[in-house]
Amino acid sequence: MASHQEFERSIGEVVERIGHLKELANARGLDVDDELKRLEARLDELRAETFKSLTPMERVLIARHPQRPHSLDVIERIFDDFVELHGDRAFRDDPAVVCGWGRLAGRSIMVIAQQKGRNTKENLKRNFAMMHPEGYRKALRLMRLAEKFRRPIITIIDTPAAYPGLGAEERGQAEAIARNLLEMSLIETPIIAAVLGEGGSGGALGLSVADRIVMFEYAIYSVISPEGCASILWRENSEEARQKAASALRLTAPDLFELGVIDEILAEPQGGAHENWDLTASLLAEALQRHLDDLLARPVEELLARRYEKYRKMGAWAGD
Amino acid sequence: MTWFKKEKKKITAQKRALPGDVWAKCEDCGEIVYREKLAENFNVCLKCGHHFRIDPDGYAELLLDRSLEEEYDSDLMSVDPLRFVGPTAYAERYERALRKVGRKEAVLTGRGRVDGLEVEFGVMDFRFIGGSMGSVVGEKIARAAERALKSERPLIMVSASGGARMMEGVLSLMQMAKTSSALGRLHRSRVPYFSILTNPTTGGVTASFAMLGDVIIAEPGALIGFAGPRVIEQTIGQELPDGFQRAEFLLEHGMVDMVVPRPELKPTVSKLLRHMVDGQSG
Numbered sequence: 001m002a003s004h005q006e007f008e009r010s011i012g013e014v015v016e017r018i019g020h021l022k023e024l025a026n027a028r029g030l031d032v033d034d035e036l037k038r039l040e041a042r043l044d045e046l047r048a049e050t051f052k053s054l055t056p057m058e059r060v061l062i063a064r065h066p067q068r069p070h071s072l073d074v075i076e077r078i079f080d081d082f083v084e085l086h087g088d089r090a091f092r093d094d095p096a097v098v099c100g101w102g103r104l105a106g107r108s109i110m111v112i113a114q115q116k117g118r119n120t121k122e123n124l125k126r127n128f129a130m131m132h133p134e135g136y137r138k139a140l141r142l143m144r145l146a147e148k149f150r151r152p153i154i155t156i157i158d159t160p161a162a163y164p165g166l167g168a169e170e171r172g173q174a175e176a177i178a179r180n181l182l183e184m185s186l187i188e189t190p191i192i193a194a195v196l197g198e199g200g201s202g203g204a205l206g207l208s209v210a211d212r213i214v215m216f217e218y219a220i221y222s223v224i225s226p227e228g229c230a231s232i233l234w235r236e237n238s239e240e241a242r243q244k245a246a247s248a249l250r251l252t253a254p255d256l257f258e259l260g261v262i263d264e265i266l267a268e269p270q271g272g273a274h275e276n277w278d279l280t281a282s283l284l285a286e287a288l289q290r291h292l293d294d295l296l297a298r299p300v301e302e303l304l305a306r307r308y309e310k311y312r313k314m315g316a317w318a319g320d
Numbered sequence: 321m322t323w324f325k326k327e328k329k330k331i332t333a334q335k336r337a338l339p340g341d342v343w344a345k346c347e348d349c350g351e352i353v354y355r356e357k358l359a360e361n362f363n364v365c366l367k368c369g370h371h372f373r374i375d376p377d378g379y380a381e382l383l384l385d386r387s388l389e390e391e392y393d394s395d396l397m398s399v400d401p402l403r404f405v406g407p408t409a410y411a412e413r414y415e416r417a418l419r420k421v422g423r424k425e426a427v428l429t430g431r432g433r434v435d436g437l438e439v440e441f442g443v444m445d446f447r448f449i450g451g452s453m454g455s456v457v458g459e460k461i462a463r464a465a466e467r468a469l470k471s472e473r474p475l476i477m478v479s480a481s482g483g484a485r486m487m488e489g490v491l492s493l494m495q496m497a498k499t500s501s502a503l504g505r506l507h508r509s510r511v512p513y514f515s516i517l518t519n520p521t522t523g524g525v526t527a528s529f530a531m532l533g534d535v536i537i538a539e540p541g542a543l544i545g546f547a548g549p550r551v552i553e554q555t556i557g558q559e560l561p562d563g564f565q566r567a568e569f570l571l572e573h574g575m576v577d578m579v580v581p582r583p584e585l586k587p588t589v590s591k592l593l594r595h596m597v598d599g600q601s602g
C-alpha cells in the first residue's frame with residue numbers, strides 16, 4: 001500500500017477506509033459492495049481533483065515520493081535477461097548507477113540507470129542515487145560497449161544531484177560529467193533518456209545527452225533543487241521560499257516540453273506512478289519501443305547530426 | 321624577465337583591470353601594494369604571488385599580440401526565457417550587470433594572435449552575474465568552437481564562473497550539453513583546444529567546456545571544482561582541508577596539465593600551440 005504525502009492526505013484517508021471495509025467484509029461476510037463503489041468513486045474524484053491542480057512543489061514531492069518506483073523496479077518489469085555489469089576499470093564500482101544488458105521486445109539494450117534506495121540501508125549503499133566520478137566513467141565505458149556491438153542505449157534518470165563530496169572532487173567529478181556530455185554527443189548508436197523521478201542538475205545531465213528525452217508526467221528536471229535555489233536567491237529555507245523557487249525554476253514536465261528540452265511527456269497512472277508500478281513500467285516500455293523503432297531505422301550519421309542540432313538549438317537570446 | 325620587457329603595451333592596459341585607489345591590499349597576505357607596481361607584475365602580488373582578478377580585456381591583452389582583433393556576437397543578449405520570478409527580477413540583475421561591466425554578457429569571444437598564430441579566443445567575466453552560463457554564454461562558446469573548427473584556428477578559452485545561471489533554469493543546464501557537443505566535433509578534428517582556468521571556476525562551467533581542453537592550464541591558487549566548498553562542507557559535515565579544490569590540488573590529483581603563473585602564461589601557451597599545430601615550428 002502506497003504511503004501518502006501531505007497534499008494526498010484525503011486520498012490516503014479514503015484508501016484506508018476502503019481497506020477497512022474490505023477487511024470487515026471478509027471477516028464477517030457482509031455485503032459492502034454499494035459502500036465500496038461509493039468510496040471508490042470518491043477516490044477517483046479526489047485523485048483527479050488533487051492532481052489537476054498540483055503546485056510545482058507538490059510535483060517535486062511526487063517525483064521524490066517514497067513509494068515512487070525506482071529504476072530497478074522498472075527494469076525488472078520491462079527488460080528480460082537483465083545482466084548487471086560493474087565498475088569503471090579504474091577505481092571502483094559505483095552502486096548509485098546500475099548498468100547492464102537487458103532485452104526489450106527481442107532487442108538487446110544497454111541500460112544505464114540511477115538507483116535510489118528504498119530504506120536507510122539501501123540508501124547507504126546507493127548513496128541516494130548520487131553518483132561519483134567513477135559512476136559516470138562506468139556508464140561511459142558501458143555505453144562504449146553498446147556502441148561497439150551496435151546496441152541502443154537507454155538511460156533512466158532519477159537523482160537529486162551528482163555527489164558533492166571530498167572524494168568526488170579529488171577524482172574529478174566535473175571532468176567525468178563533462179567527458180560524458182562530450183562523448184555522448186558522438187556515440188554512434190541510438191540513445192534514449194527517460195526521466196523517471198528527479199532530474200537533478202549536472203548529475204542528471206551527465207547521463208542524458210540523447211536522441212530522445214522522455215519524461216514522466218510528475219518527474220522534475222532542474223538546474224538546481226528548489227531548496228538550493230531558495231537558500232541562494234531568497235536566502236532562506238522556508239516552505240514559502242521553496243514553493244517560490246520551485247515555481248520560478250520551471251522544472252515540471254510540461255515546462256520542459258514547452259522549453260524544447262524534452263520530446264515527450266509520459267502520462268502517469270491516476271494518482272501518480274507510486275499508485276501503480278506495473279502500469280508505469282508498461283507505459284515506459286511502450287514509449288521506448290516506439291522511439292527505438294524510429295531511431296533504429298535511421299542511419300547513424302543522421303542520428304548524430306540530429307542529436308547535435310537538438311542541443312545546439314537549446315536556449316533563448318536576442319541580438320542576432 | 322626579458323619577455324616582460326617586450327610587452328610594455330600590455331602592462332598599461334592591465335592597469336584598467338584594477339581601477340580605484342593608488343594602493344591595493346592583497347587579499348591573501350594582506351600586503352599593501354602600489355597599484356602601478358602590481359600592474360607591472362601582471363597583477364600578481366609581489367610578496368606572496370597571489371593572482372589578483374583581472375578582467376576580460378586584461379586576459380585578451382595578456383595572451384594576444386594585439387588584444388582582440390575582431391570581437392564576435394557582442395550583441396547577443398539574454399531574454400529572460402522563464403520570466404523568472406525571484407527576490408530580484410532577472411531582468412533587473414541583468415541590467416545592473418550590463419551597466420557595471422559595460423558588456424552584454426559574461427563572455428567575450430573573438431579572434432586574435434598568439435605570437436603571430438591566429439586563434440579563436442574566449443574569456444569569461446566573473447563580474448557579470450558571477451560569470452554564470454546562461455543561453456548567451458553557451459551560444460557564444462558553441463559558436464567559438466564551431467568557428468575554430470571551420471577556420472582551423474586553435475581555440476583558447478579563459479574561464480571564471482560560479483556555474484550555471486539559475487535564472488535561466490534548465491535552459492542554462494542545457495548549455496553544458498551544447499558547449500560540450502560543439503567541442504566534441506572539435507575533438508574529432510586536429511584543431512587544438514586550450515582551457516585556462518582562473519579563480520574561481522566551478523559548477524556547470526567546470527563540468528562542461530572548462531574541463532575538456534586538450535590542454536588544461538590553471539592559474540596559481542585558483543578555486544576549481546564541481547561543487548562549491550560550502551555545499552561540500554554541508555554535505556559531509558566537516559571542514560575542508562587547506563588547499564582543497566585549489567589549482568595545485570587539481571594538479572596533484574591529475575586533473576589539470578599545469579599550474580602556470582600569469583607572467584609565464586602566454587609564453588607557455590605559445591610554446592604548446594606550436595607543438596600541436598601543423599606547419600608551425602618553434
Ligand SMILES: [Zn+2]
Pocket residue numbers: 346347348349350351365366367368369370
Ligand atoms: Zn600577497
